[in-house]
Amino acid sequence: MARTESNMLPLGTTAPDFKLVDTVDDVTKSLQELKGTTATLVMFICNHCPFVIHVNAQLSQLAKDYVSKGINCIAISSNDVENYPQDHPDLMKKNAIDNDYIFPYLYDQTQDVAKAYDAACTPDFFLFNSDLILVYAGQLDDSRPGNGIPVTGKDIRAAMDALINNNPVNPNQKPSMGCNIKWK
Known part of the structure; x- marks a missing residue:
């Protein structure tokens, strides 16, 4: 299992727009129609990566915990x-259904969106405020497959909570780590 760190897109970057097909309902969706009122978390994931499999339950829970908060x-x-x-x-x-994702799981066939976000690994996380300005680009938490640290999502949860409470997001952010995106 190759360990690749995220590239850490600079804070303050505006979210690159996209229109991609949601694999669950086969409908093309844009960032503009999917964004949250408080914030938007864009996650680059995949089905087979052990790092993503390790955090799937937390990704599902994270969405359920924060959707009502915008x-x-x-x-x-x-x-x-x-x-x-x-x-x-x-x-x-199938993976979205099996893991009870309440969020869209979009397919970036051309890989243009991953390139626009400078995504490097799965999972790779980008949290944007209500104006789609990047405020967090980092890890979910310190847990990795086999390291014995529980998956809590504490780093991303702290950033989301800061936005909800109108507080600044801590700029000291650790890069995410996972399998490299499988480029064509």
Whole structure:
């Protein structure tokens, strides 16, 4: 399992817009229609990465805990499905259902969205405020497969809570770590 750190898109960056197909309902959706009123968490994930599998339950719970607070989550898979067929959109839909995702799971077939976000790994997290300005680009928490640290989502939860409470988000952020995005 290759360990790749996120590239840490600079804070203050405006969220790159996109229109991608949601693999659950086969409807094309845009960032503008999916964004939250308080914040938007864009997550680059995939089906097969052990780092994502390790946090899937927390991703599902995170969305459930924060949607009522105006924070919407959006998951995107940008992996090359020709060489990694387990990340195919049909299997993305099954994965979303199996993991009880209440957020859209979008397919970035061209990989243009991942490039626009400078995404490097799965999972890779980008939290934008209500104006779609990046306020957090970092890890979910300190847990990794096999390190014995519980998955809590504490780092992202702290950033989300700061936004909800109109407090500044701590600028000291640790990069996410996971499998590299499978580029074509």
